[in-house]
Amino acid sequence: MSHPVPTEDPSVDEQETVHRRVVAGLRAALRPDQVLTDAAALAAYAHDDAEWAPFETPMAVVLAEDEGDVVAVVRLAAASGVHVVARGAGTGLSGGANAVARSIVLSLERMTRIVEIDAAERFAVAEAGVINDTLRLAVAEHGLWYPPDPASYRISTIGGNAATNAGGICCVKYGVTRDYVLGLRVVLADGEVVDLGRRTAKGVTGYDLTALLVGSEGTLGIITRVTVKLLPLAGREERAIVGAFGSLRAAGDAVAAISASGIVPAALEIIDRTCIEAVDAWQALGLPHGVDTMLPAKVDEVGALGERHAASVAGLMVDAGALAVERAADAEEVDRLFLARRLAYPALERLGPVLTEDICVPRGAVPEMLTRIQVVAREHDVVIANIAHAGDGNLHPLIIAPEGDDAAKARAKLAFDRIVDECRRLGGTVTGEHGVGLLKLPGARAELGERVVALHASIKQALDPAGTLNPGKAFPA
Known part of the structure; x- marks a missing residue:
């Protein structure tokens, strides 16, 4: 596992000092029940469903409840020279949410508010921890439909779906998550919060940074809210x-x-x-x-x-x-x-x-x-x-x-x-919807080629120069 961190390995004593300082900082910034350090919790949150992918024991697990919690964790990690691995429900199958060395696992599972449903404009705004099926049922009450339906739709989160550009059974006709994401609220690697995208049916202002963040597996920013477009529920007979x-x-x-x-x-x-x-x-x-x-x-x-x-x-x-x-x-x-x-x-x-x-x-x-x-x-x-x-x-x-x-x-x-x-x-791609994570890094290198890998590294360097966010994932370093 490789990632852009300083090449000098800290001594054991230095690591312990950093570890204690980071945990103390988390406990000072958050409620005690939001910071988990017991062995059982660290083991439970250390990896997603890709059991074959490598993982480390995290320094701590944080259960964020709002955007402010995410900002506090990212700023502390950046100042301390440690890493943040964002996590939704942990249903990933490529190791994208697996803990790396010297990392905090930041779970967004408690961020479960559906902020807005606009039936007239056909969009919804949901926090990252909202379950896919919960959103689908909520918009159905307004005669609307959110199509992306990964097999894990009853347990996976909207934030995780966006981070991996999840597909599903109906995507053959209706497309994948990226096709429905209008906008994102994102915490960047320095703790700043930005809103990307739009709420209108059309819009081409600037580079499409929303599409860039969808599928980036938490390596460029941490998604805290997702604005998705919706379709009419009527007019279909299965x-x-x-x-x-x-x-x-x-x-x-x-x-x-x-x-x-x-x-x-x-x-x-x-x-x-x-x-x-x-x-x-x-x-x-x-x-x-x-x-x-x-x-x-x-x-x-x-x-x-x-x-x-x-x-x-x-x-x-x-x-x-x-x-x-x-x-x-x-x-x-x-x-x-x-x-x-x-x-x-x-x-x-x-x-x-x-x-x-x-x-x-x-x-x-x-x-x-x-x-x-x-x-x-x-x-x-x-x-x-x-x-x-x-x-x-x-x-x-x-x-x-x-x-x-x-x-x-x-x-x-x-x-x-x-x-x-x-x-x-046969002219295929190494991942259709699960993401590269850790399992597909060699295949991704062969598919992308060195020049395109270098382009990925340049984007990562621009948005996360210290390698704070989920290092070593999504593309071969």
Whole structure:
């Protein structure tokens, strides 16, 4: 792990002195219950859900309750020469919120106010700790809809979604977080607070710093508020179509055919046999056994057009070799058909530590990439489950290693790197929505190239010259 900090390592005594001074400063600036230093809390907040990424024990955990708390922590850290790692709900899968050496983990989970909902102008302002689904339900009361829906939408925060530019199931048609962020309030590395962006439907004043901060993983500033645009809730009629296939390749062929047809589904997902069996063993949903892959899709056009699109998608699945196709238009039945996709990741976690990929390839390359993943699994003797936002080429191969099996873990890491390489050979990118964090640094370097990495370093230097904010993440230093 590398980051722009002074090259001289302080002695143990110096480190202890700094540690004590920092903790004392935090306790002087905040209430005692906001500063956690016990071993259990430090361990709980030391890393996100990317268990395979490296992490350190933080000096302290701070539970910020307002913007003033964030400012106080950042200013203290900058003055003390230590680092701040911002954290939302800790649902990240790339190590972006993992603690680094000499760091304070700054949790924004208590900043949960929905500041404003403007139904006429169709925007909302939410503090960073607001849960994605909480915002979605709140704006629905005004007849509005916030589309980005990562699989963790019931537990992940808006601030974390913005920091990683989270995607989700419906992003194939409606886009990712960046497409909905109008503005941000950000605490910079020196503790100054700035407002970026706008509230109007259009605006091109200055560089698009809002878009720059979205997806920057807390390395350029700490997001405390997010202003998001909203869509009308009315005018959508969801229909679900789920195909069962005898092979992952056949499901991939169906994805390619649907993409080539001109129909833009509201969702198009893949769940393979390993996921199906894990979910059913856990939740007993009555999922079909004996099939290799399920392909859940949604269309949401209204009336006859929606019915035609649903029929066309079902027909394309049959043409690609589907063993069976199930359709539903009732809202509860649609949710039931997609529940297995929502539960796939937690179900797999029950089988052992999971190393999560997040590659994205051109839609037409989905069948070939799925085939290559199967080859990698065989050659490295590892179990790889596949879930995917297949409609936009974003694949999530999940490499499972038995608890305590170091040899399997080593093979899994080799398989992980090989999949990244195969993705790039097909014209893909190493992360579609989870962020670079720590796990994807080597792949990011290969994808970006040295000149573009240098551009990233220049931006980091301009906004955070001392390396206070989440050093060593998001791009290779």
